[in-house]
Amino acid sequence: MTRRLLVASTNKGKLRDFAIAAGADVNLVPLPGLEGIAAPDEDEDTFVGNARIKATYYSRFAPGEIVIADDSGLEVDALDGAPGVRSARYADDIKFVGEGSADVRNNACLMAALVGVEARAGRYRCALVAARDGVVLAVGDGTVEGRILVAAQGYGGFGYDPYFLPEGATGSMAEIDSTERLLLSHRGRALRDLLPKLML
Template sequence: MNLFVATTNPGKLRDFSATASPQITLTPLPSLNQIPAPAEDEPTFEGNARLKAIFYSRHAPGEIVIADDSGLEVDALHGAPGVRSARYADDHHFNDPANATTDERNNLYLLSNLTGIPLTERSARYHCVLAAARNGHILAIGHGAVEGEILPAPRGTEGFGYDPLFYLPAQNKTMAELDLTTKLTFSHRGRAFAAILDALSAEL
């Protein structure tokens, strides 16, 4: 089965490929960088994943196209940053320090919102939703999540996003302290991809 993936992000493609079987071929959607991106304005991961899969599948007639939306959900913050995970600091005009990267500012803003909240109340999860569509129609949905806690300070240099703050109690490490092979076993994207392959096998 060939699946077109509506991303050129090497990290995402790596996570999906780690779960794929030899019978699955993953191909970035041709000319993706020349297609104007749709507005990701849905309030949920599933809503945005559906929107993108439907939109991009119309650019590859007859093919199955998968698209994802993912991010961090912190229970003490009522699920924030959620669908705005990548834009969390920017949404709230948090620009301190001015020379920080987007990931660093997002992490600092998250920590500022968790000031005074003990570790026992910092439960969180990485959540990914994948949608598969063909000719503008949804074929399947797959969810994947990994549970953890948000530390009061970053640890580790691997990974990206909120990985330095995302602590896995069973491993006694953050996502940013795990080697790549181990991290892939906890990948929320990999779990969502496995779920969507199961759903697609029932549909096709």
């Protein structure tokens, strides 16, 4: 029996990563009407805290359904864990001057922060929370270790993917194919951690 989970995201990259990891047994569907729902404040200082806020909040808009929400981002050791939970807002937070999309500006900001830095270890981290009717049901966690490249490689993915080289990968997160991404994606790992806890 295929079980349906609603995903509190319209990000096509995230939805793709989750769908690849879910396989045929779980049907992941974007939360209906999500675009018209005001977003909650994500004011926690941990990924799991922000994911919990979103999952409990959005689940109240779909009574009886299980809603999953994530918070994820890039942690760089040389930057004391930044961008971290502020990954999507990194450039704005430090008033970085630049042009282009949020992804372009965030990546330019990251490169500027790492000028002259040789130790570029970091990781992608994802916390994934499932909730129903405002109550948390389970929490999943996924991490992929790697390092930050000095220049972008590849045109796939989104966010910091062109600059992140996962351990053991054949290319950056923006270069690898869906099979390799299934094994390495922090979101995929978080979903695979979460699903058994829901006993679907």
